Amino acid sequence: MTLTAVAPGESSTLGRIASGELDTTHGAVLYLEEISVSFDGFKALNSLSLSIDVGELRCVIGPNGAGKTTMMDVITGKTRPDAGSAFFGQTIDLTKLTEAEIAHAGIGRKFQKPTIFERHSVFENLELAMKADKRVWRTLFSTLSSPQRDSIAETLRLIRLGDAADREAGLLSHGQKQWLEIGMLLMQEPKLLLLDEPVAGMSDDETERTAELFLSLAGKHSLVVVEHDMAFIEKIARKVTVLHEGSVLAEGPMAQVQNDPKVIEVYLGR
Amino acid sequence: MSRLYGTRGWILLGAFAFILFVAFPVLSLKVSEQSALHLSQYWVTLVGKIMCYAIVAIAMDLIWGYCGILSLGHGLFFALGGYAMGMYLMRQIGREGQYQSDLPDFMVFLNWKEYPWHWWNTEHFWYCALLVVAVPALLALVFGFFAFRSRVKGVYFSIITQALTFAAMLAFFRNAMGFGGNNGFTDFKRILGLPITTPGTRMLLFAATGFVLIATLLLARWIVTSKFGRVLTAIRDAETRVAFCGYDTVSYKLAIFVLSAVICGVAGALYVPQVGIINPSEMSPANSIEIAIWVAVGGRGTLAGAILGAGIVNFGKSFFTQAFPEYWLYALGLLFILVTLFLPRGVMGLLQRSAR
Numbered sequence: 224m225t226l227t228a229v230a231p232g233e234s235s236t237l238g239r240i241a242s243g244e245l246d247t248t249h250g251a252v253l254y255l256e257e258i259s260v261s262f263d264g265f266k267a268l269n270s271l272s273l274s275i276d277v278g279e280l281r282c283v284i285g286p287n288g289a290g291k292t293t294m295m296d297v298i299t300g301k302t303r304p305d306a307g308s309a310f311f312g313q314t315i316d317l318t319k320l321t322e323a324e325i326a327h328a329g330i331g332r333k334f335q336k337p338t339i340f341e342r343h344s345v346f347e348n349l350e351l352a353m354k355a356d357k358r359v360w361r362t363l364f365s366t367l368s369s370p371q372r373d374s375i376a377e378t379l380r381l382i383r384l385g386d387a388a389d390r391e392a393g394l395l396s397h398g399q400k401q402w403l404e405i406g407m408l409l410m411q412e413p414k415l416l417l418l419d420e421p422v423a424g425m426s427d428d429e430t431e432r433t434a435e436l437f438l439s440l441a442g443k444h445s446l447v448v449v450e451h452d453m454a455f456i457e458k459i460a461r462k463v464t465v466l467h468e469g470s471v472l473a474e475g476p477m478a479q480v481q482n483d484p485k486v487i488e489v490y491l492g493r
Numbered sequence: 494m495s496r497l498y499g500t501r502g503w504i505l506l507g508a509f510a511f512i513l514f515v516a517f518p519v520l521s522l523k524v525s526e527q528s529a530l531h532l533s534q535y536w537v538t539l540v541g542k543i544m545c546y547a548i549v550a551i552a553m554d555l556i557w558g559y560c561g562i563l564s565l566g567h568g569l570f571f572a573l574g575g576y577a578m579g580m581y582l583m584r585q586i587g588r589e590g591q592y593q594s595d596l597p598d599f600m601v602f603l604n605w606k607e608y609p610w611h612w613w614n615t616e617h618f619w620y621c622a623l624l625v626v627a628v629p630a631l632l633a634l635v636f637g638f639f640a641f642r643s644r645v646k647g648v649y650f651s652i653i654t655q656a657l658t659f660a661a662m663l664a665f666f667r668n669a670m671g672f673g674g675n676n677g678f679t680d681f682k683r684i685l686g687l688p689i690t691t692p693g694t695r696m697l698l699f700a701a702t703g704f705v706l707i708a709t710l711l712l713a714r715w716i717v718t719s720k721f722g723r724v725l726t727a728i729r730d731a732e733t734r735v736a737f738c739g740y741d742t743v744s745y746k747l748a749i750f751v752l753s754a755v756i757c758g759v760a761g762a763l764y765v766p767q768v769g770i771i772n773p774s775e776m777s778p779a780n781s782i783e784i785a786i787w788v789a790v791g792g793r794g795t796l797a798g799a800i801l802g803a804g805i806v807n808f809g810k811s812f813f814t815q816a817f818p819e820y821w822l823y824a825l826g827l828l829f830i831l832v833t834l835f836l837p838r839g840v841m842g843l844l845q846r847s848a849r
Binding site: 301321326327332338341342343352357359363407 | 716719720721723724726727730731733734735736737738740744
């Protein structure tokens with residue numbers, strides 16, 4: 224059997240996604256415009272507009288219920304907006320694609336609670352996440368090529384789980400699970416990473432290393448980090464967006480946002 | 494080879510094949526009936542029947558044990574395969590029926606003058622063999638497509654599959670369906686020109702069933718050890734994550750549901766010539782639930798456990814229904830409760846624990 228998955232770099236398609244490079248000619252990787260979502264009358268997002276530049280590391284903060292997770296749900300296709308548009312690059316309309324198609328287009332998401340495949344080994348978790356032709360038939364006959372093995376090994380090193388490759392993922396510590404999930408995202412070779420509370424439950428040491436990792440990823444990837452941990456945000460933040468009641472309250476460098484009286488009133492001042 | 498089983502596994506499988514393909518034929522056909530070692534037709538039929546159930550159990554384990562989808566309609570796919578084979582067997586009766594007509598007895602009884610449209614071409618074995626595979630596949634494809642696309646999951650999926658098999662049973666009870674109503678098909682005479690009740694033919698059917706059982710086990714094992722198999726277990730454990738990894742989970746669930754249905758259809762087709770009857774009671778909801786019990790008893794997600802579970806429960810059933818007929822259902826219920834409480838990983842879990 225010599226059928227292998229699509230080699231890295233080679234374009235693969237799923238469903239109706241056109242192959243080829245993401246069109247980011249206007250400098251932005253993600254545009255949200257006037258997005259509104261309501262659940263039973265409650266406005267989770269209220270004409271939210273946001274744009275993320277290529278290679279940017281953006282931090283999103285806001286009190287509970289500000290709409291941070293709903294925003295991620297809209298971007299990844301889990302929730303459909305009632306109004307507004309969401310574009311990935313210039314051409315990909317996110318509101319028309321399924322979760323799997325969006326993942327294929329190049330958006331990776333880390334959940335608030337670490338979501339990994341607990342019964343698979345750490346290695347298999349990365350293997351399943353790896354960018355490849357993910358259609359049924361190809362997956363049935365897929366075997367790992369040596370560049371693919373190398374790329375898994377490299378990610379294992381990066382997330383410091385090199386010694387735990389064969390361990391069942393469910394047996395990892397909480398912090399390690401967080402790292403594994405980040406590793407899975409990286410295996411997808413996404414252009415945009417959405418990270419929902421990535422350092423929750425991590426030790427100070429682990430948090431420190433995560434900050435380093437994110438800073439090293441910015442530039443190659445675009446990152447959107449939602450966090451409550453202000454110390455962590457201060458460490459990595461360049462541009463910060465503050466959400467409040469489903470729309471953008473303030474946006475700018477950390478120092479400027481911290482001194483914004485509106486922000487102090489709803490969030491930081493408490 | 495080594496991806497499928499280790500040395501011990503292949504030795505066990507070899508021993509199993511030896512029993513099926515050497516010991517059984519010799520003890521049943523060559524050893525004289527006076528000898529204590531002789532295996533009677535009763536045993537050949539019983540073991541043959543249980544092997545058909547074991548094939549169904551593997552199909553169930555693939556979808557439930559590995560992909561977490563509890564289908565309680567697998568008895569329907571089994572029965573459909575059985576009916577497709579039954580149609581061929583009815584055509585093979587020829588004019589030897591009660592009424593000496595070209596038509597099966599039940600059609601003469603209903604005063605029908607010719608075969609209804611859906612019996613077209615059923616006198617050919619190849620066509621019926623095609624139906625055995627195609628009918629369950631098509632039904633699973635259409636039903637599964639709508640269920641999985643609408644994200645019907647968990648207990649809701651189990652309930653609608655129960656409803657599906659129940660509805661089919663009511664339909665097959667009707668004489669107008671042209672499948673013999675509540676009597677179904679029986680009194681078969683020949684298969685592929687061979688008289689169906691002779692020990693030789695029975696042994697051939699037995700061996701064919703054994704072959705399909707082993708082939709199904711190896712195919713299933715190959716699937717679950719592939720990347721596709723790992724995606725299935727990932728769907729079972731964290732479906733959302735699988736979708737966010739870029740897998741279209743609907744096609745994966747559909748693929749395994751259709752394959753599982755086809756395996757059941759083949760098992761049904763092997764079952765009918767051995768037991769000599771197929772009727773709508775095979776579609777009763779309780780039958781489908783029993784399939785799930787076999788797998789639970791044997792141990793989900795182990796394949797070998799599915800075979801073991803089907804064996805244990807059905808030998809138990811055949812013993813109980815002769816010795817204490819009225820207590821079988823209590824025994825089955827008790828077994829299920831005990832397994833759920835004390836052996837969540839089934840008999841295989843117990844064996845693995847004691848092996849360590």
